Amino acid sequence: MSSAVVDEHEPLLRASLQPSRDHDADTKPSRKCWPHALALPVPAHDQPQNKTRIISCIFCLHFLINFSRYIVEVPLIRLFEIAICDRYFHAEAIDEKSCKLARIQNDLAIVVGWRFCFDALPILLTAIFYGRLADKHGRRLVLFLSCLGLVCSLVWIVVVCYANQVLPIKLVWVSSAFLLVGGGQRIAKSMVFVILADILEQPERTRYMYLLASIPHLTTLVAPLSANLFMRINIWIPFAIAVVCLILSFFVIWAMPESLILHPVDITPHIASVDSTSTLLDDDQTSSLEEASPQNTAEQDDIVKTASDKSWSQTSADIRALIRVSGLPLCLALSFLRPIAIVSRAFVYQHASESFGWPMSSTTWLRFAQATSSSLATLVLLPLISAYLGQRAFRAKRLDLNAIRLSLLITSVGFAIIWRSGASWVLLVGLFVCGLGEGFEPSVKGLATSLIGSSSNARLLTLVTGLEVTAKLIGGPLMARLFSIGRDEGHGSDGICFLASAVALLLLAGVALVAKI
Incomplete structure (x- = not known):
């Protein structure tokens, strides 16, 4: 395999494998997006308006998800402390200073530390799966599932801590299981960056990614101060606000056009050499490739074989292709x-x-x-x-x-x-x-x-x-x-x-x- 330095405007596949980019307004998308009722094809003349709408929606969505996270960051630790303290003293409304005993603080450290580890497991187990799901059925499906998992996880924590006299505090660890639905906040974050990559070209893409990356930092300036204020009134208020923010996220996702179908045909696997091609194709792309080049070489046969494999070995093939x-x-x-x-x-x-x-x-x-x-x-x-x-x-x-x-x-x-x-x-x-x-x-x-x-x-x-x-x-x-x-x-x-x-x-x-x- 010969290597070459690739310019950003240089085609990454041979001309015989390059798909035609000439599409009329009625071009049918090459992949199905979910939900079908909401993921309609985007006519070419409507694309600028839809891009503006998508950008507005993902910035709003990113703010809501991050605000819901940071506004409960400190209250969550305090809520765990209250639950442990109430069970320790077998009473409610214990003064905060009384909860600073070494045994209570040790239990709190265990609960917080293991919850951090358990929250990481769903991401590790499902990251590639949800990436493939988003590439085949659309980004909004994964965003919807992520927000659903976040809501269920937060509600479970609130229920366990509210019923702390009946339920052991360690049951909050079960909240991590809900993050298997959608992969949690980090998968949602990756999806909003994916959507920007779908609809924008370089260097405009990176400029918007800078702006998108600023949102978590801006929320850390606002959310903790808001949480501190609301905690003085009632410990449950930040959690109610967080749940409302996540519910609003569903409406934003519903209002946002699907970015995947802004590219009706995209069979480019993009390996960085003009003398070789590689994997990362789905079934529809495979058929398009066969039509574009009837006389497949042995290398192209390998691509088709990899593309048709829907088992876990496909995940390994995807990773190997990305590394190449x-x-x-x-x-x-x-x-x-x-x-x-x-x-x-x-x-x-x-x-x-x-x-x-x-x-x-x-x-x-x-x-x-x-x-x-x-x-x-x-x-x-x-x-x-x-x-x-x-x-x-x-x-x-x-x-x-x-x-x-x-x-x-x-x-x-x-x-x-x-x-x-x-x-x-x-x-x-x-x-x-x-x-x-x-x-x-x-x-x-x-x-x-x-x-x-x-x-x-x-x-x-x-x-x-x-x-x-x-x-x-x-x-x-x-x-x-x-x-x-x-x-x-x-x-x-x-x-x-x-x-x-x-x-x-x-x-x-x-x-x-x-x-x-």
């Missing part, structure tokens, strides 16, 4: 290794409390500092830079790759500052710098989706989601062990985990600097 695409191994490797490196950021709050004597409630300023810079980077700086360079014919793939390099370098510097912080204001500066590197995720997703056709976007981004979750499960215990170094009576952690993060990110930046797409 030039440039994708770099994107996948960075998507896996970077989350391991930045897990130490979760220990910043405890580090501030230990080193500077801050009460835990005051550590919210750390989150505010990071969220402010993250919002600045993804909402203002990166979109403006992308638009400016795009107008000057700066290649989209090169722009994404440089943004990845810069984000890794900036984040490495931020962790180095955190490691050497001898004062609280230095720690705030370090977190602010780390937040400026949050352009990595939309950049790497923008680059990855530009290397393949839209027919495989969902499988690619759900695979990335699975890698990110696996990385956090690996990085959590590793960074926790490094964070414990130096801790002794009267002495806090040495913060070696932050040094390890800085070094790891610097190495990843070095790899990205020498890489070429």
Whole structure:
């Protein structure tokens, strides 16, 4: 197999295998989307209006899902604490200070820690499955299932905690089973990025991905403050708001056109070599390929055989095909290794409390500092830079790759500052710098989706989601062990985990600097 450097405008298949792009308004879509009553073909003259509608819907949907998550983040821990405390004292309405006993706090740590692990399992088990489902039956089906699973999971937690005198608190772990329906919040997040990749071309796609990535950071500025206010009134109010937000999400999904059918015919498997083709086809695409090239070579016969396989071996074939695409191994490797490196950021709050004597409630300023810079980077700086360079014919793939390099370098510097912080204001500066590197995720997703056709976007981004979750499960215990170094009576952690993060990110930046797409 010969290799070649591929330009972003260069066709990735031989002319004999390229599908015709000439379609009239009545062209029938090549794949069925669910639900059929809502997924009607989109006429060509209506596509601009539908794109605007889709973009508006996914931004609204992304906000609702993230707001429902962050508004219950702190109340959820407090609700678990109340449930454990009530069973411990066999009474209700116990004062919060009375719940700070070591045994209660240990039980709380166990409940929260294992729930984090159990919530990760549905994502790992179903990520590729829902990616394939979205590529075949539409993105809205997966979004609907994800929101349904999130609602059921949250309602189950509320029921268990409300009936804490009857039901043991550990039953909240069962809530993770509901996330098997739709894969949870992370699969929903990957779907909204998939939809952007469906309807936009580079470099416009990456600019919108920056804006989309800013929404979680903006919600972290608003939702925790709202939760703090509502918790003073009633602990159940944030949960009611979260459920309402998720119910509203169903209406947004219903109002949103299906993005998959904006591309009526897309049989391009997109392997990055003009001398070879590969997999990632469904049944309809296979028949189209046979009609386009009656005299199949042995290599094309292998493609057809892989495309017709609907078992779990097809998942392995999809992954192998993605890995063979030039440039994708770099994107996948960075998507896996970077989350391991930045897990130490979760220990910043405890580090501030230990080193500077801050009460835990005051550590919210750390989150505010990071969220402010993250919002600045993804909402203002990166979109403006992308638009400016795009107008000057700066290649989209090169722009994404440089943004990845810069984000890794900036984040490495931020962790180095955190490691050497001898004062609280230095720690705030370090977190602010780390937040400026949050352009990595939309950049790497923008680059990855530009290397393949839209027919495989969902499988690619759900695979990335699975890698990110696996990385956090690996990085959590590793960074926790490094964070414990130096801790002794009267002495806090040495913060070696932050040094390890800085070094790891610097190495990843070095790899990205020498890489070429």
